[in-house]
Amino acid sequence: MTSSADLLLDATAISKRYGVVQALRDVNFAVGAGEIVALAGENGSGKSTLAKILSGAVKRDAGTVRVLGVEANYASPRAALADGVAIVAQEPTAVPGMSVAENVLLTQLPGPLSPFRRRAYNARARTILKRVGVSVPPEAPFDTLKAGDRELVEIAKALAAEPRILILDEATSRFGERDVDRLFAILRRLRDEGTGVVLITHRLAEICELADRAVVLRDGVRVGELAREELAAEKLASMMVGRELTDYFHKRRVPIGDPVLRVDEVVVEGTSDPISFDVRAGEVVALAGLVGSGRSELLETIFGARRPRSGRVRIGGQEVRRPAPRRSLRNGMALVPEDRHRQGLNLYGTVRSNIALGSWRLLSAEPSRERRESDAAVRRLRIRTDRTTASIRSLSGGNQQKVVVARCLARKPRVLLLDEPTRGIDVGAKEEMFQLLGEMLEEGIAILLVTSEMMEVLGVADRVLVMHERRLVGELPRSEASEERIAFLSAGGDGGNV
Amino acid sequence: MSELSSGALAARRFWEALLSYLGVLTVLLALIAFFSINQSRFFTLANFWNVLDGSSVLLIVSVGLTFTMLCGGFDLSLSGVLALGGVVLWVLLSHGVPLFLAIILVILGGTLIGAVVTGYPIAYLDLPFFVVTLGVLVAARGLASVITSGEVEGLYEQETLRKIGNGRIGDVTYPVIIALVVLLLAIVVTRYTGYGRMIYAVGGNPEAARLAGINVRLVRLSTYAISASLCAFAGVIETARLAAASPDADQGIEFSAAAAVLLGGTSFVGGIGSMLGTFLGVMFIGVLKNGLIISSISVYWQGVITGVVLFASVLIDRFRRRRST
Numbered sequence: 055m056t057s058s059a060d061l062l063l064d065a066t067a068i069s070k071r072y073g074v075v076q077a078l079r080d081v082n083f084a085v086g087a088g089e090i091v092a093l094a095g096e097n098g099s100g101k102s103t104l105a106k107i108l109s110g111a112v113k114r115d116a117g118t119v120r121v122l123g124v125e126a127n128y129a130s131p132r133a134a135l136a137d138g139v140a141i142v143a144q145e146p147t148a149v150p151g152m153s154v155a156e157n158v159l160l161t162q163l164p165g166p167l168s169p170f171r172r173r174a175y176n177a178r179a180r181t182i183l184k185r186v187g188v189s190v191p192p193e194a195p196f197d198t199l200k201a202g203d204r205e206l207v208e209i210a211k212a213l214a215a216e217p218r219i220l221i222l223d224e225a226t227s228r229f230g231e232r233d234v235d236r237l238f239a240i241l242r243r244l245r246d247e248g249t250g251v252v253l254i255t256h257r258l259a260e261i262c263e264l265a266d267r268a269v270v271l272r273d274g275v276r277v278g279e280l281a282r283e284e285l286a287a288e289k290l291a292s293m294m295v296g297r298e299l300t301d302y303f304h305k306r307r308v309p310i311g312d313p314v315l316r317v318d319e320v321v322v323e324g325t326s327d328p329i330s331f332d333v334r335a336g337e338v339v340a341l342a343g344l345v346g347s348g349r350s351e352l353l354e355t356i357f358g359a360r361r362p363r364s365g366r367v368r369i370g371g372q373e374v375r376r377p378a379p380r381r382s383l384r385n386g387m388a389l390v391p392e393d394r395h396r397q398g399l400n401l402y403g404t405v406r407s408n409i410a411l412g413s414w415r416l417l418s419a420e421p422s423r424e425r426r427e428s429d430a431a432v433r434r435l436r437i438r439t440d441r442t443t444a445s446i447r448s449l450s451g452g453n454q455q456k457v458v459v460a461r462c463l464a465r466k467p468r469v470l471l472l473d474e475p476t477r478g479i480d481v482g483a484k485e486e487m488f489q490l491l492g493e494m495l496e497e498g499i500a501i502l503l504v505t506s507e508m509m510e511v512l513g514v515a516d517r518v519l520v521m522h523e524r525r526l527v528g529e530l531p532r533s534e535a536s537e538e539r540i541a542f543l544s545a546g547g548d549g550g551n552v
Numbered sequence: 553m554s555e556l557s558s559g560a561l562a563a564r565r566f567w568e569a570l571l572s573y574l575g576v577l578t579v580l581l582a583l584i585a586f587f588s589i590n591q592s593r594f595f596t597l598a599n600f601w602n603v604l605d606g607s608s609v610l611l612i613v614s615v616g617l618t619f620t621m622l623c624g625g626f627d628l629s630l631s632g633v634l635a636l637g638g639v640v641l642w643v644l645l646s647h648g649v650p651l652f653l654a655i656i657l658v659i660l661g662g663t664l665i666g667a668v669v670t671g672y673p674i675a676y677l678d679l680p681f682f683v684v685t686l687g688v689l690v691a692a693r694g695l696a697s698v699i700t701s702g703e704v705e706g707l708y709e710q711e712t713l714r715k716i717g718n719g720r721i722g723d724v725t726y727p728v729i730i731a732l733v734v735l736l737l738a739i740v741v742t743r744y745t746g747y748g749r750m751i752y753a754v755g756g757n758p759e760a761a762r763l764a765g766i767n768v769r770l771v772r773l774s775t776y777a778i779s780a781s782l783c784a785f786a787g788v789i790e791t792a793r794l795a796a797a798s799p800d801a802d803q804g805i806e807f808s809a810a811a812a813v814l815l816g817g818t819s820f821v822g823g824i825g826s827m828l829g830t831f832l833g834v835m836f837i838g839v840l841k842n843g844l845i846i847s848s849i850s851v852y853w854q855g856v857i858t859g860v861v862l863f864a865s866v867l868i869d870r871f872r873r874r875r876s877t
Binding site for chain 1: 745749753763765767823851
């Protein structure tokens with residue numbers, strides 16, 4: 055533990071209420087110079103609220119925050135930034151049309167009447183970019199960046215203010231495995247330079263690898279702290295949920311039947327290599343690969359959400375002609391898309407209308423069927439809401455995700471495509487998600503799963519297909535699938551780069 | 553998870569529904585109270601039907617606009633299609649086409665314009681609705697002027713047509729009955745059919761709707777077809793009321809309609825709103841106009857007051873939403 059003398063940030067007895075929900079109650083949290091403190095907890099445990107209070111985005115109801123020994127009452131994130139507290143938020147905040155340099159220095163723009171010296175500006179951005187290991191010209195437009203570099207530019211943006219304290223709110227969930235290593239190297243260096251780093255993440259393995267200690271929140275209360283030597287994923291998880299977890303990502307053994315989904319020489323738009331494979335009834339096939347390796351694009355092409363350049367998709371021997379989502383659904387294929395806010399939900403709608411989304415027939419009266427089916431789905435998937443007419447926004451991320459899954463299952467699909475189904479949801483919800491998928495497998499469904507969580511791939515898949523740079527570079531049966539092997543193939547080993 | 557009794561749930565839902573109309577309902581009631589106190593002739597049943605009669609054409613086009621706006625679009629072409637509808641009706645009648653066939657042809661023609669000329673480029677070619685509907689507005693009105701050489705064409709000899717526009721059962725005129733039937737149908741379609749749910753879903757999140765298997769392009773196109781068909785129909789009603797077809801009929805009604813729809817709580821970006829709200833918005837404009845006339849105040853104040861109230865209601869709504877989240 056750090057002595058109070060070199061505390062960069064010291065928050066005591068922080069409380070915050072949102073309406074009837076007590077988001078935080080008497081939480082103490084401190085960060086010393088040169089340490090990485092993880093903040094762990096399920097969704098809704100108050101991690102993000104605490105991060106927002108510390109970074110000036112949200113006002114606390116009670117408690118004190120001291121930054122470098124001085125009491126701080128920030129009115130805005132800008133005020134916090136001026137004091138050396140920077141945050142990398144959960145959602146990307148880049149302006150796509152501006153240059154990389156302008157994005158990096160967005161918080162450092164000159165005043166409205168001061169001259170804008172582009173050359174000096176670019177030079178400054180270049181130095182900051184070098185610190186995070188991104189080697190693109192600062193004048194390049196932001197949208198030309200590759201996936202991993204984009205995320206690192208977000209980090210660079212936070213570093214532009216030369217913060218003493220850096221808060222990362224779920225920033226790692228957008229990184230692929232390789233890019234996470236780049237991020238970790240940066241964070242370690244910052245720590246060694248004396249910066250205090252607060253790491254909020256769902257990936258328990260990351261906490262164990264990186265953090266000097268971890269503070270665990272549950273339902274807005276601080277339930278404990280683990281020191282470096284005590285850190286272990288199982289221990290963290292059980293503190294977060296307050297109970298021992300069963301191994302949530304272990305697949306039920308069910309008999310595997312005939313191929314249900316046949317992908318035949320499909321060429322994804324913007325690529326040239328045909329891809330073929332099948333998925334059998336009762337089988338889980340995982341598509342592994344780095345972020346940006348083309349897994350989501352392949353999934354969306356199979357589903358018909360993107361038009362393939364060529365090739366055929368068959369479901370139970372029946373070819374899906376003129377691919378489109380509605381034809382795939384009619385043929386018994388459903389997709390849980392990657393981004394539930396942008397692609398999965400009508401955020402203006404209710405729980406009920408989101409479950410029923412797309413199941414409507416043109417002229418029939420739907421309300422009673424909608425009510426019946428959504429009530430049944432809420433019970434079956436244990437979606438936590440007091441009524442199905444509640445706004446979808448009132449649900450936590452995990453329960454929103456269950457709504458998307460409920461909609462897919464309502465169609466009684468034979469093939470279920472899942473794109474990062476556990477992203478941004480808490481451990482308990484993940485466990486429930488996989489339990490549900492297990493039940494579906496027993497009914498003979500075929501599952502094609504894209505996930506960036508290596509533990510899910512290893513725990514759940516009967517077969518692993520590995521993608522690298524938009525090509526299928528390997529297939530591993532369960533017995534041969536190991537973290538090292540998958541990582542090797544994902545990184546383009548085995549001659550992935552031709 | 554708390555189990556609420558069905559009675560308590562129904563009451564809660566009722567209050568929530570009432571709350572969503574709170575803004576427009578408050579100003580409407582305030583307006584009615586104001587005119588009632590100041591003018592003895594205002595708060596009478598006869599005048600109520602009178603207000604509705606004066607608002608019947610606006611109500612029909614506003615219902616059409618609500619469809620496009622719920623779906624996340626907008627239709628600037630309302631008055632153009634309306635005027636063209638009236639003029640085409642005159643052409644058909646002057647060529648001896650029987651009245652009811654002519655009316656049906658006008659409505660079908662409007663639907664066709666909405667589907668092919670407006671809806672197709674917007675929904676299938678992804679052209680911006682602002683450009684397309686503005687083009688249709690100008691072109692349709694221009695075409696109407698070309699046909700009549702800019703003249704107003706009298707249809708006084710068409711007795712049945714005049715009856716449709718001016719006939720009455722007691723104090724209630726036929727246009728009021730027609731407009732209320734259109735409103736009722738629109739309420740049923742938006743609230744109780746699968747098609748209605750699709751409109752809200754496409755307006756709320758087109759990408760999610762597409763991935764859920766909804767034919768987003770077709771739904772979008774259909775809302776422009778509905779809007780244009782209702783405008784053509786409104787053109788018939790307006791022509792019947794005036795017993796004349798004018799290429800300048802109801803100029804600028806798209807802006808009154810937009811004000812009514814927005815006042816009624818429909819979101820400019822789609823996915824939120826209701827036909828009932830649109831009805832209240834139309835009533836607000838109708839009551840305002842009627843009250844000003846009865847009070848012998850310049851009727852031009854109507855625009856100023858509508859603008860201010862629209863602005864205020866959006867502000868109130870923003871506050872309400874911020875508090876509830």
